[in-house]
Amino acid sequence: xxxxxxxxxxxxxxxxxxxxxxxxxxxxxxxxxxxxxxxxxxxxxxxxxxxxxxxxxxxxxxxxxxxxxxx
Numbered sequence: 001x002x003x004x005x006x007x008x009x010x011x012x013x014x015x016x017x018x019x020x021x022x023x024x025x026x027x028x029x030x031x032x033x034x035x036x037x038x039x040x041x042x043x044x045x046x047x048x049x050x051x052x053x054x055x056x057x058x059x060x061x062x063x064x065x066x067x068x069x070x071x
Contacts, residue, residue, distance in 0.1 A: 001028060003030055003033060004030045004033035004034050004037060004039070006027055006028075006029055006030070006042065006046060007039075007042045007045055007046055007049075010027075010046060010049060010050070011049075017050070017053045017055075018053060020054075020069070020071075022069065023068065023069050024066065024067060024068045024069065025055075025066075025067050026060070026064060026065065026066055026067075027046065027064070027065045027067070028063055028064055028065075029042075029043050029046065029063055029064070029065055030063070031043065031062075031063065043065075046065065047065070050065075050067045054069050055067035055068060055069050056068050056069070056070060
Protein backbone atom coordinates (compact mmCIF):
# COMPACT_ATOMS: atom_id res chain seq x y z
CA UNK A 1 0.00 0.00 0.00
CA UNK A 2 1.93 3.01 -1.27
CA UNK A 3 -0.80 5.65 -0.98
CA UNK A 4 -0.61 7.46 -4.31
CA UNK A 5 2.92 6.43 -5.33
CA UNK A 6 1.90 3.45 -7.44
CA UNK A 7 3.48 4.77 -10.63
CA UNK A 8 6.86 5.31 -8.95
CA UNK A 9 6.82 1.80 -7.50
CA UNK A 10 6.04 0.32 -10.92
CA UNK A 11 8.86 2.34 -12.47
CA UNK A 12 11.23 0.83 -9.93
CA UNK A 13 9.97 -2.63 -10.81
CA UNK A 14 10.76 -2.36 -14.54
CA UNK A 15 13.06 -5.40 -14.58
CA UNK A 16 10.56 -7.47 -12.58
CA UNK A 17 7.69 -6.45 -14.87
CA UNK A 18 9.76 -7.52 -17.88
CA UNK A 19 10.24 -11.01 -16.43
CA UNK A 20 7.82 -13.36 -18.23
CA UNK A 21 7.56 -15.47 -15.06
CA UNK A 22 5.53 -12.65 -13.49
CA UNK A 23 2.01 -13.66 -14.49
CA UNK A 24 -0.21 -11.26 -12.52
CA UNK A 25 -0.34 -8.41 -10.06
CA UNK A 26 -3.02 -6.43 -8.26
CA UNK A 27 -2.60 -2.73 -7.61
CA UNK A 28 -4.68 -0.51 -5.37
CA UNK A 29 -4.91 2.90 -7.02
CA UNK A 30 -5.67 5.90 -4.81
CA UNK A 31 -7.54 8.16 -7.22
CA UNK A 32 -8.35 10.80 -4.58
CA UNK A 33 -4.75 11.19 -3.46
CA UNK A 34 -3.53 11.31 -7.05
CA UNK A 35 -6.07 13.97 -8.01
CA UNK A 36 -5.23 16.03 -4.93
CA UNK A 37 -1.55 15.92 -5.93
CA UNK A 38 -2.39 17.02 -9.50
CA UNK A 39 -1.65 13.55 -10.87
CA UNK A 40 -5.09 12.54 -12.16
CA UNK A 41 -3.55 11.00 -15.32
CA UNK A 42 -1.42 8.48 -13.36
CA UNK A 43 -4.01 5.63 -13.52
CA UNK A 44 -3.97 5.86 -17.34
CA UNK A 45 -0.16 5.93 -17.26
CA UNK A 46 -0.16 2.80 -15.11
CA UNK A 47 -2.52 1.04 -17.52
CA UNK A 48 -0.38 2.09 -20.50
CA UNK A 49 2.88 1.02 -18.83
CA UNK A 50 1.54 -2.38 -17.85
CA UNK A 51 0.04 -2.88 -21.31
CA UNK A 52 3.42 -2.14 -22.88
CA UNK A 53 4.92 -4.78 -20.56
CA UNK A 54 2.52 -7.38 -21.98
CA UNK A 55 -0.21 -7.34 -19.36
CA UNK A 56 -3.95 -7.27 -19.95
CA UNK A 57 -5.66 -4.82 -17.60
CA UNK A 58 -9.02 -5.13 -15.88
CA UNK A 59 -10.50 -3.29 -12.94
CA UNK A 60 -11.79 -5.48 -10.12
CA UNK A 61 -13.62 -2.53 -8.57
CA UNK A 62 -13.27 1.25 -8.43
CA UNK A 63 -9.74 1.19 -7.00
CA UNK A 64 -8.18 -2.25 -7.66
CA UNK A 65 -6.51 -3.05 -10.95
CA UNK A 66 -5.67 -6.60 -12.06
CA UNK A 67 -2.85 -7.01 -14.57
CA UNK A 68 -2.47 -10.47 -16.10
CA UNK A 69 0.00 -11.77 -18.65
CA UNK A 70 -1.59 -14.36 -20.91
CA UNK A 71 1.63 -16.02 -22.12
